[in-house]
Amino acid sequence: MHATGAIQDIPGKFDPAQVRDQFPALRREVYGKPLVYLDNAASSQKPQAVIDRLIRYYSSEHSNVHRGVHFLSREATDAYEAARKRAADFLHAPSESAVLYTRGATEGINLVASSFGPLHVGQGDVVLVSHMEHHSNIVPWQMLCEAQGARVRAIPVSDTGEIIYEEFERLLGERVRLLAIGHVSNALGTINPLQSMIRQAHELGIPVVVDGAQAAPHMKIDVQALDCDFYALSSHKMFGPTGVGILYAKPEHLKAMGPWQGGGDMIETVTFEQTTYNEPPHKFEAGTPNIADVLAFAEAIDFLEGIGQDRIAAYERDLLDYATERLLQIEGVRLVGTATEKASVLSFLIGDIHPYDAGTILDRLGIAVRTGHHCAQPLMRRFGIPGTVRASFALYNTFDEADALAAGVRRVREMLG
Amino acid sequence: MAAQGTIRERARDIVEEFGLFDDWMGKYEYLIEIGQGLPPLDPLYKTEAYRIHGCQAQVWVRPEMKNGLVFYEGDSDALITKGLVALLIRVLSGQPPQDVVETSLEFLDEIGMQDHLSATRRNGLASMVRQLKRFAQVHSNKT
Structure with missing residues (x-):
C-alpha cells in the first residue's frame, strides 16, 4: 500500500x-x-546540481517563455515545458497538460478551492478534512465554505495519530462534497491510507484533493494508482528551489474549471467585450512564470529519481x-x-x-x-x-x-x- | 525584588554575573536559574490583557505605576523565556518611565542573548520590550 x-x-x-x-x-x-539539519519537513537543503542549474539559467539561458520567436525564448520555452514533462513523469500523471506550475502546495490547494470548489460545494454541503491537516489544507476550505454557505468538518484522529477509519466512513455520508487530505502529516509523520480513502470517497462521487507536500521527498508517488483528483506539492521540500510547486489535476476537472488568475499567457484572444481562454495547463498560469526555479526543480527531480x-x-x-x-x-x-x-x-x-x-x-x-x-x-x-x-x-x-x-x-x- | 540603581548600573551587574561563565551552557543554565527565581505571576493576571504575542511560549507582563515609577511583573511557561522576562524586570522595574523609554538594553548583547531580540526569534522578546516601553511612554507623557 x-x-x-x-x-x-x-x-x-x-x-x-x-x-x-x-x-x-x-x-x-x-x-x-x-550543523545537524533535522528540519526537513519545513524545507530541505539543495544539492549542487540544483544550485548550478539556477546559475546556468540566469547566466546564459534567460528569456521569457511562450512569447518570443527568437532563439533564447524558444530555448527557454522548450526547457520550461520539458520540465513539465519531467514533473508529469515523476507523478506518473497521464499527460503534461494535467500538471500545473504553482508557487507551492499551498497555492495549489488554494487554486483548487477557488476554481474547483464552487463547482462542487454549495449551501449546506461539507468539505471533509482530517484533524491532522496543516493549516494550508484547512484555511482555503474554510474560505470556500464561508463563501458557499458550507462547512468544514474534520475526521478525528486516534491517540496514535491515525485517522479513525470508522469515523471517516461515517462522516463521508454526511453531505460531503469534497475530501481534502494530507498524504503524510507534517506534525506527526503519519502516512494516511489514501488508496482506500480515495476509493471509498469515489464510490460516493466525492472528489479528493491530496496535500502531498510531506510525501514527495520520501516516497514514490503515482497519481493514477492513487486515482486522486488533485495532488499538490512543493519543490522546496524535495531539494528544489523555493517558490515553485506542482498541482496535478485530472484533465476532466481542468476542462470544467474556470481560470484562476487573469493575465498574460492564460488567454487565447482578448477584446474589451470578451476574452477566450487558453487550454489547460496554461489557462491556469497567468503572467510570466517562475522559469528559473521550474528548471532547477526538474534538476531536483532528476536527483531524487537518480537515487x-x-x-x-x-x-x-x-x-x-x-x-x-x-x-x-x-x-x-x-x-x-x-x-x-x-x-x-x-x-x-x-x-x-x-x-x-x-x-x-x-x-x-x-x-x-x-x-x-x-x-x-x-x-x-x-x-x-x-x-x-x-x-x-x-x-x-x-x-x-x-x-x-x-x-x-x-x-x-x-x-x- | 525591587533592585537598587539605575538601568545602566543594574545592567552592568548582570553583565558581570554572566561574565563568570565561559561558555554558552553556563550562561543558559544561569538564565534558567534566574527564570526559576522569578516569583510567579498571580494567575488572575494571566489573561489576554497582559499576554505578549509573537511568542511560541506564553508570556505575560503586568505593568503598574507607583509613586511616579514603572513596575513590572511577569511570567512565562517556558524557562528560557521566563529568564529573559526576569532580566528585563530586574533592569527596568522601579525606574522612571522616561528612562525605560530611552534605554537601549545593550546588556543583552554583552551577555550573549542578543539573538533573542531579533524579530525572527519566536520568543517575543522584541515585542515584550516594545510593550514595556509603550506602557512607560504613556506614563512618561503624563509626568
Missing part, C-alpha cells in the same frame, strides 16, 4: 555520505559545531526506526504520533520541558529542529499540548546525526529537567 518496499531491487547499500557531499549547506557549522525513491524510503525507514529507538531510551521522552505507517517525522516532548526551551538548547548544540504547533493547531489541541519538538529526516541524514539528536535531548534534560 505504501511506497516503501521493493528493497530487493536496491543495488548495494544506500550511502548517505555520498549524497551529503552534494549538499554544500550541510558542510556548515553553527556556533562552531557541525531512487524506493531506496530513499527504505533507508529513511531504517533511520527513523533507529532514531525513535534512541529517543525512547531517554527517560521522560514521549513521542507524539506513533502510527504504524510513518515517514520522516519524529515529534516528541521531554518531560514537562517546554518545546521552545528544548529547541533553543538544541540549536546551541548545532541541531536544527522545529518547535511549536507546526501549523497544525487543531491537532495540538487534540493532544492537549502547546506544541512539540519535531525532528524531521531526509535522505542525507545519518545514523550519527540520530545519535547527536539523542545526546542533545539528554543535554536538554540535564539543563532543564
Whole structure:
C-alpha cells in the first residue's frame, strides 16, 4: 500500500555520505559545531546540481517563455515545458497538460478551492478534512465554505495519530462534497491510507484533493494508482528551489474549471467585450512564470529519481526506526504520533520541558529542529499540548546525526529537567 | 525584588554575573536559574490583557505605576523565556518611565542573548520590550 518496499531491487547499500557531499549547506557549522539539519519537513537543503542549474539559467539561458520567436525564448520555452514533462513523469500523471506550475502546495490547494470548489460545494454541503491537516489544507476550505454557505468538518484522529477509519466512513455520508487530505502529516509523520480513502470517497462521487507536500521527498508517488483528483506539492521540500510547486489535476476537472488568475499567457484572444481562454495547463498560469526555479526543480527531480525513491524510503525507514529507538531510551521522552505507517517525522516532548526551551538548547548544540504547533493547531489541541519538538529526516541524514539528536535531548534534560 | 540603581548600573551587574561563565551552557543554565527565581505571576493576571504575542511560549507582563515609577511583573511557561522576562524586570522595574523609554538594553548583547531580540526569534522578546516601553511612554507623557 505504501511506497516503501521493493528493497530487493536496491543495488548495494544506500550511502548517505555520498549524497551529503552534494549538499554544500550541510558542510556548515553553527556556533562552531557541525550543523545537524533535522528540519526537513519545513524545507530541505539543495544539492549542487540544483544550485548550478539556477546559475546556468540566469547566466546564459534567460528569456521569457511562450512569447518570443527568437532563439533564447524558444530555448527557454522548450526547457520550461520539458520540465513539465519531467514533473508529469515523476507523478506518473497521464499527460503534461494535467500538471500545473504553482508557487507551492499551498497555492495549489488554494487554486483548487477557488476554481474547483464552487463547482462542487454549495449551501449546506461539507468539505471533509482530517484533524491532522496543516493549516494550508484547512484555511482555503474554510474560505470556500464561508463563501458557499458550507462547512468544514474534520475526521478525528486516534491517540496514535491515525485517522479513525470508522469515523471517516461515517462522516463521508454526511453531505460531503469534497475530501481534502494530507498524504503524510507534517506534525506527526503519519502516512494516511489514501488508496482506500480515495476509493471509498469515489464510490460516493466525492472528489479528493491530496496535500502531498510531506510525501514527495520520501516516497514514490503515482497519481493514477492513487486515482486522486488533485495532488499538490512543493519543490522546496524535495531539494528544489523555493517558490515553485506542482498541482496535478485530472484533465476532466481542468476542462470544467474556470481560470484562476487573469493575465498574460492564460488567454487565447482578448477584446474589451470578451476574452477566450487558453487550454489547460496554461489557462491556469497567468503572467510570466517562475522559469528559473521550474528548471532547477526538474534538476531536483532528476536527483531524487537518480537515487531512487524506493531506496530513499527504505533507508529513511531504517533511520527513523533507529532514531525513535534512541529517543525512547531517554527517560521522560514521549513521542507524539506513533502510527504504524510513518515517514520522516519524529515529534516528541521531554518531560514537562517546554518545546521552545528544548529547541533553543538544541540549536546551541548545532541541531536544527522545529518547535511549536507546526501549523497544525487543531491537532495540538487534540493532544492537549502547546506544541512539540519535531525532528524531521531526509535522505542525507545519518545514523550519527540520530545519535547527536539523542545526546542533545539528554543535554536538554540535564539543563532543564 | 525591587533592585537598587539605575538601568545602566543594574545592567552592568548582570553583565558581570554572566561574565563568570565561559561558555554558552553556563550562561543558559544561569538564565534558567534566574527564570526559576522569578516569583510567579498571580494567575488572575494571566489573561489576554497582559499576554505578549509573537511568542511560541506564553508570556505575560503586568505593568503598574507607583509613586511616579514603572513596575513590572511577569511570567512565562517556558524557562528560557521566563529568564529573559526576569532580566528585563530586574533592569527596568522601579525606574522612571522616561528612562525605560530611552534605554537601549545593550546588556543583552554583552551577555550573549542578543539573538533573542531579533524579530525572527519566536520568543517575543522584541515585542515584550516594545510593550514595556509603550506602557512607560504613556506614563512618561503624563509626568
